[in-house]
Amino acid sequence: MSQLPSLLEHRYGTGLDAGTVIPVNTVIEHLLSHRSVRAYLPTPVPAGCLEALVAAAQSASTSSNLQVWSVVAIEDPERKAKLAALAGNQAHIRDVPLFLVWLADLARIDAVARAQGEQAEGLEFLEALLVGVIDAALAAQNAAVAIESMGLATVYIGGIRNKPEEVARELGLPPGVFPVFGMCVGYEDPARPAAIKPRIAQPAVLHREQYRLEDQVREAQAYDAVLAKFWAGEGMNPPAWTRTIVSRVKTPAALHGRERLVEALHNLGFLLR
Numbered sequence: 001m002s003q004l005p006s007l008l009e010h011r012y013g014t015g016l017d018a019g020t021v022i023p024v025n026t027v028i029e030h031l032l033s034h035r036s037v038r039a040y041l042p043t044p045v046p047a048g049c050l051e052a053l054v055a056a057a058q059s060a061s062t063s064s065n066l067q068v069w070s071v072v073a074i075e076d077p078e079r080k081a082k083l084a085a086l087a088g089n090q091a092h093i094r095d096v097p098l099f100l101v102w103l104a105d106l107a108r109i110d111a112v113a114r115a116q117g118e119q120a121e122g123l124e125f126l127e128a129l130l131v132g133v134i135d136a137a138l139a140a141q142n143a144a145v146a147i148e149s150m151g152l153a154t155v156y157i158g159g160i161r162n163k164p165e166e167v168a169r170e171l172g173l174p175p176g177v178f179p180v181f182g183m184c185v186g187y188e189d190p191a192r193p194a195a196i197k198p199r200i201a202q203p204a205v206l207h208r209e210q211y212r213l214e215d216q217v218r219e220a221q222a223y224d225a226v227l228a229k230f231w232a233g234e235g236m237n238p239p240a241w242t243r244t245i246v247s248r249v250k251t252p253a254a255l256h257g258r259e260r261l262v263e264a265l266h267n268l269g270f271l272l273r
């Protein structure tokens with residue numbers, strides 16, 4: 001019996017429009033089951049899982065096969081504690097047995113160019129950073145899917161961009177390497193399970209032929225109600241989603257240090273021409 005109808009119900013609060021029939025397969029069911037987990041058991045990640053998730057990550061498409069990303073795997077409790085503090089005191093980084101930091105990595109290609117006695121002027125442009133960030137994100141998401149397929153759980157950690165230079169120092173990153181986000185990997189604490197969080201309805205994100213701005217505010221407000229019901233089921237009553245997302249962009253201070261990202265990138269060796 002397919003879990004798809006129930007998964008769609010959880011993903012949208014209401015499921016898809018009546019009459020919409022989508023293909024059922026185990027990959028789609030797996031993707032629709034995603035939940036960010038922030039409560040972990042101390043149980044170590046079994047041998048071979050790190051290599052499996054990296055193989056999955058390396059199987060993602062990569063711009064022009066440049067492969068301008070890397071990942072640092074951290075298990076040392078002291079280093080995890082330092083990174084937890086740098087990322088805004090997120091306890092799950094300390095508690096999780098394995099913490100990954102995904103990197104936009106222009107250092108490898110730069111070193112290869114130098115070894116050939118060549119310039120690498122193309123790396124001085126914003127485009128090069130973008131390629132590295134896109135490569136890292138695609139690799140990481142493949143890894144996230146693999147992690148969940150192995151019965152492990154995960155959550156991305158953008159908080160490491162609050163203090164990118166300190167994170168770079170802690171991880172010994174050379175110039176031209178930028179920590180894009182972290183990722184917790186471990187077994188979910190069954191005593192504190194995470195739920196599937198609904199998303200905004202498909203008409204908000206799926207535009208046919210041309211973009212439509214007209215319905216966006218109405219869709220966002222409709223999603224407020226869906227998310228409020230979800231939070232109520234979790235015993236919580238946070239501000240409406242439309243309030244929360246605006247509070248995240250209202251002022252530079254809301255960026256928690258990331259408002260100085262251009263300066264941080266310059267310090268990390270990115271010219272961003």
Ligand SMILES: Cc1cc2nc3c(=O)[nH]c(=O)nc-3n(C[C@H](O)[C@H](O)[C@H](O)COP(=O)(O)O)c2cc1C
Nearest residue numbers: 034035036038090155156157158159160181196197
């Ligand atoms: C790039 C990125 C950075 C994130 N950073 C954090 C973070 O620092 N801390 C955290 O607890 N969750 C973080 N998240 C998780 C999101 O809050 C989460 O994906 C979102 O609320 C949707 O919930 P779900 O993943 O359970 O569906 C991040 C997610 C992404 C994609």
